[in-house]
Amino acid sequence: MWLIVCLALLFSGSTANAAGLGEPIELFDTDKQRVVASFENTTGFQEEAQQILQSVSGRVLEFNPSLDSAMIVKIPLVPPKPIKLKSANLDAMIAEMFVIMPKKGERRPWLILHTKEYETVVVEFTEKVDQLREQVKLP
Numbered sequence: 704m705w706l707i708v709c710l711a712l713l714f715s716g717s718t719a720n721a722a723g724l725g726e727p728i729e730l731f732d733t734d735k736q737r738v739v740a741s742f743e744n745t746t747g748f749q750e751e752a753q754q755i756l757q758s759v760s761g762r763v764l765e766f767n768p769s770l771d772s773a774m775i776v777k778i779p780l781v782p783p784k785p786i787k788l789k790s791a792n793l794d795a796m797i798a799e800m801f802v803i804m805p806k807k808g809e810r811r812p813w814l815i816l817h818t819k820e821y822e823t824v825v826v827e828f829t830e831k832v833d834q835l836r837e838q839v840k841l842p
Contacts, residue, residue, distance in 0.1 A: 728743070729741050734806075748778055757830075
């Protein structure tokens with residue numbers, strides 16, 4: 704779990720501000736261990752993030768889900784978005800989300816969420832990431 708927290712902290716540490724749409728969207732390649740692209744934080748990204756958040760199905764049950772060979776999209780949420788999932792005992796305002804998309808294998812994409820209270824939550828979701836992949840120019 705410490706690896707997830709460290710990776711999340713690798714991205715810029717502040718949350719999005721209320722002026723405009725805040726921080727840019729960042730695409731991180733775990734193989735290259737760096738941000739490979741940045742995008743303007745548009746309403747299109749915010750709408751896609753909202754759809755993904757609405758499809759959260761529960762907490763990740765794996766003890767330490769792999770971050771090997773993955774693309775990670777950091778999306779600061781402006782304004783922070785609520786998430787409520789009674790079955791996972793989750794009721795929080797999400798300030799930024801990290802969509803982890805494995806490059807290969809059977810593992811479905813999953814999320815690392817940062818709350819306004821500076822907590823980290825790791826969850827599964829059901830929304831397809833095709834639109835998000837298109838927005839960040841991934842094949």
